[in-house]
Each structure stands twice: as C-alpha cells, then as structure tokens.
Amino acid sequence: xxxxxxxxxxxxxxxxxxxxxxxxxxxxxxxxxxxxxxxxxxxxxxxxxxxxxxxxxxxxxxxxxxxxxxxxxxxxxxxxxxxxxxxxxxxxxxxxxxxxxxxxxxxxxxxxxxxxxxxxxxxxxxxxxxxxxxxxxxxxxxxxxxxxxxxxxxxxxxxxxxxxxxxxxxxxxxxxxxxxxxxxxxxxxxxxxxxxxxxxxxxxxxxxxxxxxxxxxxxxxxxxxxxxxxxxxxxxxxxxxxxxxxxxxxxxxxxxxxxxxxxxxxxxxxxxxxxxxxxxxxxxxxxxxxxxxxxx
Numbered sequence: 001x002x003x004x005x006x007x008x009x010x011x012x013x014x015x016x017x018x019x020x021x022x023x024x025x026x027x028x029x030x031x032x033x034x035x036x037x038x039x040x041x042x043x044x045x046x047x048x049x050x051x052x053x054x055x056x057x058x059x060x061x062x063x064x065x066x067x068x069x070x071x072x073x074x075x076x077x078x079x080x081x082x083x084x085x086x087x088x089x090x091x092x093x094x095x096x097x098x099x100x101x102x103x104x105x106x107x108x109x110x111x112x113x114x115x116x117x118x119x120x121x122x123x124x125x126x127x128x129x130x131x132x133x134x135x136x137x138x139x140x141x142x143x144x145x146x147x148x149x150x151x152x153x154x155x156x157x158x159x160x161x162x163x164x165x166x167x168x169x170x171x172x173x174x175x176x177x178x179x180x181x182x183x184x185x186x187x188x189x190x191x192x193x194x195x196x197x198x199x200x201x202x203x204x205x206x207x208x209x210x211x212x213x214x215x216x217x218x219x220x221x222x223x224x225x226x227x228x229x230x231x232x233x234x235x236x237x238x239x240x241x242x243x244x245x246x247x248x249x250x251x252x253x254x255x256x257x258x259x260x261x262x263x264x265x266x267x268x269x270x271x272x273x274x275x276x277x278x279x280x281x282x283x284x285x286x287x288x289x290x291x292x293x294x295x296x
Contacts, residue, residue: 038197050207069183071103073247076194082121083252084133084166085189089159091198094166101251109241109258124270129158130291133166133264135256137173138185139218143265144208150284151205160290171253172264173214181218183249188224188236190245196233203231270295 006019009017042094078093081101086094122133132154136143155161161201185207206227212218221240228236239245267274267284269291279287
C-alpha cells in the first residue's frame with residue numbers, strides 16, 4: 001500500500017507514538033549515561049590502583065635505599081682495606097688479600113680537623129711507580145671535571161708503568177640524592193672490582209659519563225646493573241641487590257673523614273696532597289710530572 005493510501009493516524013495515535021519515541025530516546029540516554037558512569041568508575045579504580053602501586057614502589061624503594069647499613073663487611077677482591085681499587089697498566093688491577101672491614105677498628109674523629117690530611121695507605125713506595133690516590137664521589141661534578149681534564153693523561157702514564165692509580169669512592173654526597181646514590185654507585189663499582197676487575201676502569205668512566213645531577217634520584221640499581229653487563233662485566237645483580245659492599249663504602253667514607261678528607265676529589269701523589277700549601281697554584285699534571293721526574 002502506498003503512503004498516500006495509508007490510513008491517517010488520529011491525533012491521539014500521533015501523541016501516543018511521539019510519547020513512545022520520546023520514551024525510547026530517554027531510555028537510550030539513561031543507558032548511555034549509566035554505561036559512561038560505569039566506565040568512569042572503573043577508570044577511577046584503575047587509576048587509584050596504579051597510583052597505589054607507584055606509591056608502594058616508591059615507599060619500598062625508599063625503605064630499601066635508606067635501610068641501616070651494617071658496621072662490618074667484606075672488602076671486594078682486588079680492593080684494599082682503605083676502600084681503594086688500584087689500576088695498573090692496561091686492564092690490570094692490583095690484587096688484594098681477602099679482608100673484612102669494621103667501623104669498630106676506626107679511631108674517633110678528632111675534636112678539631114687536622115691541619116693536614118693524613119690518609120692511610122697513600123704513602124710513596126720505594127722501588128715502585130709513583131703512587132696516585134684519589135678520593136672521589138660518583139655524583140660529584142667537580143670529580144667529573146677532574147676526570148674529563150686528566151683521565152686521558154693518567155691512563156697513558158699508568159699504561160707506561162710510570163704511575164699506579166688508586167680510586168677510593170666515597171658516600172660523601174648521599175644527601176645530594178634521594179636514594180643514597182653515592183654509596184649505591186660506589187657499591188656497584190666494588191661489585192665490578194670483585195667480579196670483573198678488568199672492566200673496573202670502563203665502569204668507573206661510565207659512571208661519570210652518565211653522572212646524574214645533584215639532587216636527583218640518580219641511576220637506579222637496575223641501570224647500574226645493566227651498565228656493568230653492557231660493558232661485558234659478569235653479572236653484579238646479586239651483589240647490588242644484597243648491598244654486599246655498602247659496609248665497605250661506609251667504612252671508607254668514615255675513615256676518610258677521620259683522616260681529614262673533607263671533600264672530593266682529594267688527590268695524593270706519593271703521599272703529598274695536591275692543591276694545598278705550595279701546590280695550591282700548581283696544575284695537577286705539573287705536580288704529578290714533578291713526582292715522576294723525582295723518582296727516575
């Protein structure tokens with residue numbers, strides 16, 4: 001039947017049809033609103049769960065990073081009891097006997113700072129290459145600048161057998177990060193010294209190449225572990241997770257403070273501190289060369 005032949009609806013029928021259409025539209029709108037509210041509600045729940053997970057991770061990491069460190073612990077293989085790892089020619093590292101360090105063995109800090117720093121184990125050794133000892137901190141920007149300026153020359157001299165180069169990483173600037181980065185990075189370096197001493201110099205350099213800004217969280221433990229692996233070192237995962245050498249770093253830091261070390265880098269050549277007294281105006285490379293010449 002054509003539309004022209006369809007029976008005309010009465011006014012009551014048209015009103016009823018309009019009401020039915022309005023009802024259908026209203027029900028559809030209510031269903032849509034209900035569905036949207038449900039989606040929003042689930043979205044809020046998911047977001048809240050994600051936020052709680054992040055907060056839990058931050059709190060857990062904070063507790064882990066700031067947990068008390070034992071007063072006694074092992075020194076790494078290839079690390080001495082003063083916290084140092086000594087680089088020789090090429091990838092060689094000086095060997096050390098197994099040892100344990102203890103805070104109880106350290107003397108009390110003097111009431112007044114000593115007039116001159118007397119850091120143990122920095123003295124010249126007869127019949128051996130010039131001994132260079134550096135106290136460093138891996139988040140210290142001045143240390144990074146020192147390495148950028150002198151590392152190439154120091155590497156050349158040790159490869160020539162003219163010097164030995166001992167690094168003693170400290171936790172001096174733990175307060176300059178939110179995760180005790182200085183001590184965590186020093187622990188990771190000790191782990192590499194223990195597991196893959198031939199990679200220590202590369203790992204040391206990489207820590208400065210990727211040095212985080214003061215005040216930041218610093219590189220995470222996962223990033224430190226990956227950095228070592230990427231350099232070809234044996235896995236240090238368990239060593240980092242267990243904070244194996246954090247007592248060692250703690251001991252080194254306290255011993256340095258007791259000895260009068262107040263900042264980084266603090267540098268010794270044949271037991272003489274560079275940058276103070278007569279050497280205050282002498283560039284480091286000249287100061288070092290004078291010691292090398294004197295030992296010929």
